[in-house]
Amino acid sequence: MADKKATREGFGAALAELGEKYDFLVLDADLAAATKTGVFKKKYPERFFDCGIAEGNMISVAAGIAATGKKVFAASFAMFAAGRSFEQIRNSIGYPHLNVNIVGTHASITVGEDGATHQCSEDLALMRTIPGMTVICPADVTEAYAAVEAVLNHCGPCYLRFGRYPVPNLTPELLPDYKFEIGKGVTYREGSDVSIVANGYMVHLALEAADILAAEGISAEVINIHTIKPLDIDLIEASARKTGAVVTAEEHSIIGGLGAAVCEGLCERYPVPTLRVGVEDKFGRSGQVPELLEIYGLTAGNIAAKARRAIAMKSAK
Amino acid sequence: MENSKVLSLSRIANRIRRNIIESVYNAKCGHPGGSLSIADIMTYLYFEEMNIDPKNPDFSGRDRFVLSKGHTAPALYAALAERGFFPTEDLKTLRKTASYLQGHPDMKGVPGVDMSTGSLGQGISAACGMALSSKLDGSPFRVYTVLGDGESEEGQVWEAAMFAAHYKLDNLVAILDLNGLQIDGPITEVMNPTPHDEKFLAFGWNVITIDAHDFNEIEAAFDAARKIEGKPTVIIARSIKGKGVSYMENACEWHGQAPKEDLYKVAISDLDAIGETLK
Numbered sequence: 354m355a356d357k358k359a360t361r362e363g364f365g366a367a368l369a370e371l372g373e374k375y376d377f378l379v380l381d382a383d384l385a386a387a388t389k390t391g392v393f394k395k396k397y398p399e400r401f402f403d404c405g406i407a408e409g410n411m412i413s414v415a416a417g418i419a420a421t422g423k424k425v426f427a428a429s430f431a432m433f434a435a436g437r438s439f440e441q442i443r444n445s446i447g448y449p450h451l452n453v454n455i456v457g458t459h460a461s462i463t464v465g466e467d468g469a470t471h472q473c474s475e476d477l478a479l480m481r482t483i484p485g486m487t488v489i490c491p492a493d494v495t496e497a498y499a500a501v502e503a504v505l506n507h508c509g510p511c512y513l514r515f516g517r518y519p520v521p522n523l524t525p526e527l528l529p530d531y532k533f534e535i536g537k538g539v540t541y542r543e544g545s546d547v548s549i550v551a552n553g554y555m556v557h558l559a560l561e562a563a564d565i566l567a568a569e570g571i572s573a574e575v576i577n578i579h580t581i582k583p584l585d586i587d588l589i590e591a592s593a594r595k596t597g598a599v600v601t602a603e604e605h606s607i608i609g610g611l612g613a614a615v616c617e618g619l620c621e622r623y624p625v626p627t628l629r630v631g632v633e634d635k636f637g638r639s640g641q642v643p644e645l646l647e648i649y650g651l652t653a654g655n656i657a658a659k660a661r662r663a664i665a666m667k668s669a670k
Numbered sequence: 671m672e673n674s675k676v677l678s679l680s681r682i683a684n685r686i687r688r689n690i691i692e693s694v695y696n697a698k699c700g701h702p703g704g705s706l707s708i709a710d711i712m713t714y715l716y717f718e719e720m721n722i723d724p725k726n727p728d729f730s731g732r733d734r735f736v737l738s739k740g741h742t743a744p745a746l747y748a749a750l751a752e753r754g755f756f757p758t759e760d761l762k763t764l765r766k767t768a769s770y771l772q773g774h775p776d777m778k779g780v781p782g783v784d785m786s787t788g789s790l791g792q793g794i795s796a797a798c799g800m801a802l803s804s805k806l807d808g809s810p811f812r813v814y815t816v817l818g819d820g821e822s823e824e825g826q827v828w829e830a831a832m833f834a835a836h837y838k839l840d841n842l843v844a845i846l847d848l849n850g851l852q853i854d855g856p857i858t859e860v861m862n863p864t865p866h867d868e869k870f871l872a873f874g875w876n877v878i879t880i881d882a883h884d885f886n887e888i889e890a891a892f893d894a895a896r897k898i899e900g901k902p903t904v905i906i907a908r909s910i911k912g913k914g915v916s917y918m919e920n921a922c923e924w925h926g927q928a929p930k931e932d933l934y935k936v937a938i939s940d941l942d943a944i945g946e947t948l949k
């Protein structure tokens with residue numbers, strides 16, 4: 354079994370290591386230890402600026418920095434980076450298409466004990482609606498690191514989402530030659546009966562679900578869509594044409610996130626039965642992460658169950 | 671300041687006021703009151719204070735200007751046109767579908783506009799980011815931002831005030847246009863943000879209070895701001911909203927509407943009468 358690490362660890366490590374090769378600044382809002390920008394701060398204190406508990410200001414400051422031609426990351430919890438500062442992001446970064454990387458860590462249910470006020474399951478939906486915004490949700494620590502380097506070579510606003518909770522570091526084992534590319538989905542496993550399209554924390558559970566299904570003789574394709582926008586709809590469509598049924602899996606509201614994006618894309622191109630696994634229009638709550646994942650249906654078992662249903666819907670069509 | 675200079679700046683300010691009225695009248699909508707109140711400040715910034723080059727609007731060492739109260743774009747556009755960043759003719763296209771002169775400033779579309787603004791409270795933060803960036807590079811450029819007094823009710827203004835003092839942004843000058851009015855009425859009745867001087871002092875700023883329509887005081891304030899080290903400066907500029915147009919002066923209803931033809935003619939004749947005194 355792969356070792357487990359939270360994607361935010363990959364973010365912190367990438368900032369600190371890439372700080373040598375790339376010239377950029379990092380802003381945080383009194384959460385440097387948690388978001389892992391603290392790792393960068395330790396190495397490059399002169400390039401790190403704490404903005405205090407004032408996220409709206411931090412986002413607009415980042416816009417001003419970017420307007421002078423510098424690359425900049427602005428990090429907080431997803432709730433406050435994308436949630437509180439939505440309007441600052443839209444107007445001060447999105448509209449002038451500035452080169453700011455907004456980072457939201459501690460997203461959604463796997464925040465655990467802090468509960469609903471901190472479990473942002475709406476950030477990807479918010480960010481996805483902003484014209485020109487690139488939205489990325491990496492699946493493991495390796496991909497998180499790669500995503501940071503990718504956005505450093507990208508021009509325009511980006512939102513990066515990282516998690517608090519450790520997740521198996523699958524990439525090195527499953528895809529040793531992996532090259533992260535913004536907007537390019539990754540097929541982890543080929544299959545013919547159903548496509549499971551997942552991202553972030555749900556990717557390793559999608560692979561588990563595929564194992565469960567394989568034991569029943571069902572062949573599931575597993576695709577990691579780390580970039581929700583721009584969406585790799587070509588890859589998703591090709592898979593849907595092959596399997597005829599889709600299940601999406603995300604640690605986010607089923608409204609406005611990956612599931613919604615896949616449904617929108619497939620409806621326009623090649624409609625097939627598509628079922629969504631995600632947070633079902635609910636607030637989170639306090640608890641231990643494994644228990645919460647069960648309560649909210651963010652499990653391999655639920656993905657497998659939805660896959661069976663989606664397959665059944667094919668013949669019912 | 672020599673009298674001849676006061677006179678020549680006053681003439682420019684008068685032309686800017688005229689162009690504010692013309693452009694808002696042509697657009698049939700827009701914000702004349704708060705544009706007229708800052709016309710003298712904008713004149714001084716664009717003709718005396720800032721290191722800018724209309725021929726090369728994007729050169730990296732230029733001073734930056736952020737109109738935090740973005741709704742008063744007519745004043746910014748008129749100043750930029752007057753300074754030669756684009757043809758004065760284009761002011762007639764303000765707010766029209768095919769125009770690059772958006773209702774609120776768009777940095778991607780207008781030469782000389784350094785930041786897109788319109789949502790109150792954000793411009794001052796962006797100005798902080800620019801000032802910080804300038805300091806990190808050891809570059810000499812300075813950053814100027816104009817705030818509304820109603821705008822100062824936004825919490826983010828005070829987040830930015832804290833940030834600017836904390837990082838000792840002495841290359842940042844905020845001009846607070848204290849015209850006493852916002853949309854729903856006098857600032858002291860809607861949600862009293864005063865006293866601004868004591869607040870900014872408490873936030874660690876250098877505070878200068880002036881008459882916004884007196885070029886001698888404007889000049890003295892900007893000169894004093896240049897000499898300050900280790901802290902940002904706010905110039906609290908006591909102004910008359912609608913300044914120069916008789917019926918718009920201190921009149922809340924002229925915050926955000928355009929005059930119809932009869933009142934447009936009154937406005938132009940008011941401004942031309944002032945122009946006569948400057949000959």
Ligand SMILES: Cc1ncc(C[n+]2csc(CCOP(=O)(O)OP(=O)(O)O)c2C)c(N)n1
Nearest residue numbers: 704741788789790818819820821851852853
């Ligand atoms: C965040 C935000 N809220 C509301 C508005 C709508 N609005 C536009 S102008 C204005 C009043 C501004 O008053 P003040 O800052 O005093 O401007 P001035 O008097 O200089 O025109 C308001 C509420 C806005 N543009 N941005």
Ligand SMILES: [Mg+2]
Nearest residue numbers: 819820851852
């Ligand atoms: Mg006002």
